[in-house]
Amino acid sequence: MDTIARTPQQVGAGIRRFRRQKKLTQRDLGEKMHARQATVSKLEAGEPATQLRILMDALAGLDLELVIRPRTKLTAEAIEDLF
Amino acid sequence: MDTIARTPQQVGAGIRRFRRQKKLTQRDLGEKMHARQATVSKLEAGEPATQLRILMDALAGLDLELVIRPRTKLTAEAIEDLF
DNA sequence: CCTAAATATACGCGAAAGCGCATAATTAAT
DNA sequence: ATTAATTATGCGCTTTCGCGTATATTTAGG
Numbered sequence: 273m274d275t276i277a278r279t280p281q282q283v284g285a286g287i288r289r290f291r292r293q294k295k296l297t298q299r300d301l302g303e304k305m306h307a308r309q310a311t312v313s314k315l316e317a318g319e320p321a322t323q324l325r326i327l328m329d330a331l332a333g334l335d336l337e338l339v340i341r342p343r344t345k346l347t348a349e350a351i352e353d354l355f
Numbered sequence: 356m357d358t359i360a361r362t363p364q365q366v367g368a369g370i371r372r373f374r375r376q377k378k379l380t381q382r383d384l385g386e387k388m389h390a391r392q393a394t395v396s397k398l399e400a401g402e403p404a405t406q407l408r409i410l411m412d413a414l415a416g417l418d419l420e421l422v423i424r425p426r427t428k429l430t431a432e433a434i435e436d437l438f
Numbered sequence: 439c440c441t442a443a444a445t446a447t448a449c450g451c452g453a454a455a456g457c458g459c460a461t462a463a464t465t466a467a468t
Numbered sequence: 469a470t471t472a473a474t475t476a477t478g479c480g481c482t483t484t485c486g487c488g489t490a491t492a493t494t495t496a497g498g
Contacts, residue, residue, distance in 0.1 A: 274424040278415065280407045286423040297474060311456060313476060321454060321485080324363045324410060325403035331423070332361065339422040340369040340414070341357040380444060394486060396446055404455085404484060439498105446493065454485075463476065468469105 278343070281318030283327065288316040290334050304333035361426070364401030366410065371399040373417050387416035 275286035291301055298312040305312075307326060315322050315330060331337060358369035374384055381395040388395075390409060398405050398413060414420060 274422050277421040277423060278411065280411055283407065283411070283421065283423070290423065290425075298476095299474080308457065309475075310477080314455085317476085319455090320406065320408035320411070322407045323403065323455070323485085324366065324405045324407065326456085327407060328361065328363055328366070328403070335426050336423055337426045338360040338366065339357050339424065340360060340366070340373065340419055341422065342373075343418050343420045381446095382444080391487070392445075393447075397486090400446085402485090406455090406485070409486080442495100442497080444493100444495070446491100448491075449489090451487080452485105453487100455483080457481080457483095459479090461476100461478080463474100465472100465474070467472075 274339075276344070279318065280320040280322065284316040284318035287327075287330055287334070287336075290336055291316075294334060296334075301330060301333050305329035357422075359427070362401065363403040363405070367399040367401035370410075370413055370417070370419075373419055374399075377417060379417075384413060384416050388412035 275282070275289060277283040277286050291298070296304075297309075298316070299309045302309045302312045305326075307329065311326060312330065315326055358365070358372060360366040360369050374381070379387075380392075381399070382392045385392045385395045388409075390412065394409060395413065398409055
């Protein structure tokens with residue numbers, strides 16, 4: 273359900289997962305957050321220079337939020353999530 | 356303990372909170388993540404154009420991770436965290 | 439108080455974002 | 469197989485990063 277992310281790639285993958293779960297296209301999400309489809313594409317690809325604003329706007333558009341917390345010891349299940 | 360973030364400002368505030376908890380200066384964190392003290396300053400200030408790479412490097416430097424999850428209904432306690 | 443430490447801010451630079459616009463390339467559906 | 473839908477990429481442009489370097493400004497200690 274929740275997604276753990278430690279790299280830009282994992283952040284992008286998480287966004288994509290939730291977007292698809294809500295049956296939205298990149299264009300749909302882009303409109304909600306006033307960004308181009310191409311920008312959503314780069315975010316989901318894990319482009320490391322993506323701006324924080326883009327990430328937070330995407331999260332808002334998907335009704336998601338971030339939690340910042342100490343790194344957890346990875347369980348077998350969590351390790352799967354990283355791939 | 357964990358920090359909820361829905362805006363760049365809240366992300367920055369969370370980073371700052373954890374950094375101070377670990378008794379690190381912006382310079383210390385900057386060295387760990389190969390970034391300037393000034394860059395850490397902007398991240399913590401919630402500069403919305405901060406790059407995702409900078410955020411993830413800071414989290415790694417503080418041994419933190421992100422969780423992406425559906426927005427929660429805010430409890431009284433969580434509301435406090437947002438300020 | 440005074441000073442040292444920590445944080446915020448500034449300038450010039452090269453690199454790259456996100457933009458509008460447009461089009462490949464890939465995937466899904468019939 | 470075809471076609472439609474979705475996603476990835478490209479170009480020229482403006483904007484802003486993060487960098488090195490340096491300096492205000494604020495905060496914490498003695």
